[in-house]
Amino acid sequence: MSLIVNHLHKKYGDKTVLEDLSFSMYDPGVYALLGTNGAGKTTAIRMMLGILAKDGGEVLWNENPLSTENCNIGYLAEERGLYPKYSLMEQLIYFASLRGVSKSDAKKKIRYYAERLDVTEYLYPVSEKKGRKPISKKADQLSKGNQQKIQFMAALLSDPELIVLDEPLSGLDPINTDIFKSIIKEQISAGKYLIMSSHQMATVEEFCTDITILSKSKTILQGNLNEIKKSYGRINLHLKTETDIKKFISESGAVLVNEKENEYDIKVSGEEQANSLLGNLISNNVTVVTFDLREPSLHEIFVEKVGNSVNE
Amino acid sequence: MNKSNEIKAITGWKKVYAFTLRGLIFNKANIISAVILFLISVFSPFLISLFSVGVADGEVSENYATIEKEDGIEKVFIKNETEFVFDASLYTSGVEVFDYEKSPEEFKTEENGVLYHLYFDEQEHVYKINTVISDVCTGNKSVAENFAVTVLSLFDEARYKMYGITAEKTEFILSPVSVNVTGSAEYFETQENNGTMSVFAVQYIFAVVVLILIIYSSTYIIRAVLEEKASKLVEMLMVSVKPLALIMGKILAVMTYIFGLLSIVAISTFLSAKISPKIMGSPVSFEAIGFDLSGIRFDLPTFILIIVSLIISYLTYSIMAGIAGASCSNMEDIESANSTVMFTVLAGYMISVITCSIPSKILAVFTSLCPIVSTFSAPVHYVLGNIGFGVLVISYALQIIIVVLLAIFCSRIYSELIIRNGSKVRLRELFKIYFRKQI
Numbered sequence: 001m002s003l004i005v006n007h008l009h010k011k012y013g014d015k016t017v018l019e020d021l022s023f024s025m026y027d028p029g030v031y032a033l034l035g036t037n038g039a040g041k042t043t044a045i046r047m048m049l050g051i052l053a054k055d056g057g058e059v060l061w062n063e064n065p066l067s068t069e070n071c072n073i074g075y076l077a078e079e080r081g082l083y084p085k086y087s088l089m090e091q092l093i094y095f096a097s098l099r100g101v102s103k104s105d106a107k108k109k110i111r112y113y114a115e116r117l118d119v120t121e122y123l124y125p126v127s128e129k130k131g132r133k134p135i136s137k138k139a140d141q142l143s144k145g146n147q148q149k150i151q152f153m154a155a156l157l158s159d160p161e162l163i164v165l166d167e168p169l170s171g172l173d174p175i176n177t178d179i180f181k182s183i184i185k186e187q188i189s190a191g192k193y194l195i196m197s198s199h200q201m202a203t204v205e206e207f208c209t210d211i212t213i214l215s216k217s218k219t220i221l222q223g224n225l226n227e228i229k230k231s232y233g234r235i236n237l238h239l240k241t242e243t244d245i246k247k248f249i250s251e252s253g254a255v256l257v258n259e260k261e262n263e264y265d266i267k268v269s270g271e272e273q274a275n276s277l278l279g280n281l282i283s284n285n286v287t288v289v290t291f292d293l294r295e296p297s298l299h300e301i302f303v304e305k306v307g308n309s310v311n312e
Numbered sequence: 313m314n315k316s317n318e319i320k321a322i323t324g325w326k327k328v329y330a331f332t333l334r335g336l337i338f339n340k341a342n343i344i345s346a347v348i349l350f351l352i353s354v355f356s357p358f359l360i361s362l363f364s365v366g367v368a369d370g371e372v373s374e375n376y377a378t379i380e381k382e383d384g385i386e387k388v389f390i391k392n393e394t395e396f397v398f399d400a401s402l403y404t405s406g407v408e409v410f411d412y413e414k415s416p417e418e419f420k421t422e423e424n425g426v427l428y429h430l431y432f433d434e435q436e437h438v439y440k441i442n443t444v445i446s447d448v449c450t451g452n453k454s455v456a457e458n459f460a461v462t463v464l465s466l467f468d469e470a471r472y473k474m475y476g477i478t479a480e481k482t483e484f485i486l487s488p489v490s491v492n493v494t495g496s497a498e499y500f501e502t503q504e505n506n507g508t509m510s511v512f513a514v515q516y517i518f519a520v521v522v523l524i525l526i527i528y529s530s531t532y533i534i535r536a537v538l539e540e541k542a543s544k545l546v547e548m549l550m551v552s553v554k555p556l557a558l559i560m561g562k563i564l565a566v567m568t569y570i571f572g573l574l575s576i577v578a579i580s581t582f583l584s585a586k587i588s589p590k591i592m593g594s595p596v597s598f599e600a601i602g603f604d605l606s607g608i609r610f611d612l613p614t615f616i617l618i619i620v621s622l623i624i625s626y627l628t629y630s631i632m633a634g635i636a637g638a639s640c641s642n643m644e645d646i647e648s649a650n651s652t653v654m655f656t657v658l659a660g661y662m663i664s665v666i667t668c669s670i671p672s673k674i675l676a677v678f679t680s681l682c683p684i685v686s687t688f689s690a691p692v693h694y695v696l697g698n699i700g701f702g703v704l705v706i707s708y709a710l711q712i713i714i715v716v717l718l719a720i721f722c723s724r725i726y727s728e729l730i731i732r733n734g735s736k737v738r739l740r741e742l743f744k745i746y747f748r749k750q751i
Contacts, residue, residue, distance in 0.1 A: 046547070046731065049550070049551050050550075050551075051547060051730075052731070068551060068552060073551050074551075075547070075548055075551045076548070077544075077547035077548050078547075079544040079547055079731075080544055080548075081543040082543060082545060083539065083543055083545065085339070086335060090334075094327070094331045095548070095552070097327050098324055098327055098328075098552035098553050099552050139543075151548070154548065155548070
């Protein structure tokens, strides 16, 4: 299976909201669409899914135009909602039926995800009055986080091959974030194709193999995350010592970014400079507790790239 | 759009339809409204019966003369030697009514008494009613004479009843025939006025039914169309179902709900109208509440005509409501969207009512073919014979074309504005959006 996005383009009047977006996924995994607010991520997703008309370009799934007829798609939109006055169970079964899932299969899936997402009490409430059939709760009786869980569940009910998640973790507390993450990992293990847009770089780094960074509707960085990172080299040095080493850092030509109780975040030009600093410390009998030399984080790459594009 | 794309565009409408319909039926507010409507439909024939002119068996007719104590007559004697039994005491007040067993000779001495003697004259072969006023009676003799007419009427009712003819039919059979002599000018003026009244009655009833249908369903449609946008669900649904299928499912669901509700109301009213005379004792008469329906033909072709006209009218205005709903982004805009539809409906209604009362064949054809007005006018003019079947068919064809064009416009506008947030889009902008997309 493969997903190929070729030269997607969208304009509103004279304003270009997405310019020539292309990327591809030949293997299951997670592809991240990153960018500042208004960069064109949601527009790109909407065009890919056919919600928004394309001004140019194509989206292919197994070499055919992507559609719900040839691909089972699950979508968690950035703008989320549920029918406020229908019971949760009723609307989940409806959403599943629109994706061609039978009522009995939908019920099994709902039961499974209700337990995984810890929303059983809302979908299978216990009757407060004796002899009265309990009715599953309505959306307006749920917190925002729990509504988000139900929406996530709706996106997964048809066991989709391609899952598109637009800001899936925004607004969630740490506990629910972990629940969502565990389900995303489960989908990755099951060999699904995921496209995710997010502002949470740490989360993207955790899952994604390939990324596209958009800024002002243009692609400013694209490729395999590890390779991008490698191209920057190991330039982040974290040092922990027992004495003050600011003098040695200054002498090495490295840049001290942050310091707190003999713990230092240092920006080095590369492995050579870091090793030279370490050798200098050892030769001066400075006890080194931690020496951690890393590639830049996605957050740093994002800030650098987007910052540069904004300044251009 | 080729055929395959058209099928894809409406795939899933049945699921949207079923879900929306279920939502409408089980909505608490709708259940309450339906129950209220049902109760009104059940009890209204009973209320109409109360105001009805018709007189049932055993009921007192206001048209009959009565004898009261103040008239100075204290006793009414009925000597009924016929086989037809009736009760005259219903038309007396403070006066005693007796069956008279004695001979008429003895009656002479009864003070303030009146005797009504009914018998069959074998020689003349006629029934006779003799009114005998006691020689010593000081009461109002003309009242006694008038009461003889009441006795005659009661006698007639009794003998018709014996042969299975109801009080209502008796009244019909016995209704007087008026003979007038007029000049030709006066005669034709009268005929024209009667025709105008009949047109107005038919127009009024049909238009009011259409109005009720549209007013009742317009808000439902706008709300249903806006539901997904307002609850921010639409993006997720768009992956599974196309805008045309979504809006089509919703409009048809509201249509089923409203027509179902109207059918229940019509059937319960009909059954109640059949049952109420047996309970109330008087028939349901629309004349009593100001409707003269005697001139309206109601047969199967007329019934089919009405249903087809109602469906086309409903589709026309419901798609307009769909467009109005598509132009909104939040529930606060419902009222202004609804008022736009209402204004259009009322304009069509007013034009059709006014033009229908003008006796002009050309105007009848014009209003039967003119969009919007034709939904109200065409079936009425056909029923009244103002237009032929050919004009009616052309009118229907034009109305269907309007429905299709509105549906295309609605689906394009809906899909273009479905993920738009903001204030209500004006009509001029809607056209701009439509034609921009076309380019």
